[in-house]
Amino acid sequence: xxxxxxFFLFELKPDGVGVITLNRxxxxxxxxxxxxxxxxxxxxxxxxxxxxxxxxxxxSGRAFCSGGDVEDIIGALLDRGFxxxxxxxxxxxxxxxxxxxxxxxxxxxxxxxxxxxxAVIATACDFRVAGEKAKIAFLFTKVGLSGADMxxxxxxPRIVGLGRATxxxxxxxxxxxxxxxxxxxxxxxxxxxxxxxxxxxxxSRLARxxxxxxxxxxxxxxxxxxxxVRSAMATEVEIQAACMLHPDFRAAYEAFRAKREPAFQ
Numbered sequence: 001x002x003x004x005x006x007f008f009l010f011e012l013k014p015d016g017v018g019v020i021t022l023n024r025x026x027x028x029x030x031x032x033x034x035x036x037x038x039x040x041x042x043x044x045x046x047x048x049x050x051x052x053x054x055x056x057x058x059x060s061g062r063a064f065c066s067g068g069d070v071e072d073i074i075g076a077l078l079d080r081g082f083x084x085x086x087x088x089x090x091x092x093x094x095x096x097x098x099x100x101x102x103x104x105x106x107x108x109x110x111x112x113x114x115x116x117x118x119a120v121i122a123t124a125c126d127f128r129v130a131g132e133k134a135k136i137a138f139l140f141t142k143v144g145l146s147g148a149d150m151x152x153x154x155x156x157p158r159i160v161g162l163g164r165a166t167x168x169x170x171x172x173x174x175x176x177x178x179x180x181x182x183x184x185x186x187x188x189x190x191x192x193x194x195x196x197x198x199x200x201x202x203x204s205r206l207a208r209x210x211x212x213x214x215x216x217x218x219x220x221x222x223x224x225x226x227x228x229v230r231s232a233m234a235t236e237v238e239i240q241a242a243c244m245l246h247p248d249f250r251a252a253y254e255a256f257r258a259k260r261e262p263a264f265q
Contacts (some may be wrong), residue, residue, distance in 0.1 A: 067116020
């Protein structure tokens with residue numbers, strides 16, 4: 001399944017790592033209607049593409065993503081009616097859902113400023129590897145909107161807790177990379193010139209892992225959020241029994257006995 005986006009870059013590495021690069025460095029990789037639409041489509045393609053086993057999302061230049069383009073999106077929305085605005089906000093939510101429901105692990109390689117919609121997109125990644133200059137802000141209240149945008153009020157409290165999420169979403173203030181790492185929003189902060197390399201190392205490790213096991217883990221992390229403990233336990237015991245029938249389980253056992261790395265499907 002060939003993936004050839006028009007509005008950003010995509011490269012499939014030999015080890016099955018797909019790298020998406022937002023490529024409007026002169027606009028701090030601000031999002032346009034076309035980028036929103038195509039990003040969602042690419043994540044839907046990646047979900048079905050057996051060649052892609054892990055994904056990196058990054059930006060070119062000095063920013064990861066500065067959010068919606070001031071003129072191409074924000075200015076264009078001012079004269080639209082409610083139904084047109086609702087169509088747009090649904091499209092932004094659909095992108096986040098495509099990322100969350102993608103069966104492949106997604107790593108945000110945050111090479112610089114992460115703001116507005118870019119912050120929500122980064123939060124929807126399964127991992128966030130950030131550079132020292134990758135400050136992050138959910139800027140929505142700064143422009144008169146709700147901080148609950150694109151699923152941010154569902155995603156962020158589950159990562160940093162309700163108290164911190166309340167402060168971040170209501171003030172819209174920037175959080176430094178070091179603080180974001182301290183509160184668990186970033187998994188790792190590295191030197192600016194090491195962001196993509198560290199993300200590639202993690203993605204390569206995940207790409208060698210058990211695709212089915214990783215898929216199930218990601219699905220249940222989302223699904224069990226609204227379950228009581230008995231429902232969650234019932235779900236896990238059943239799916240784990242099913243996982244034990246998968247060839248990867250035997251492959252791991254045989255590799256352990258042979259004292260070698262397992263070759264997962």
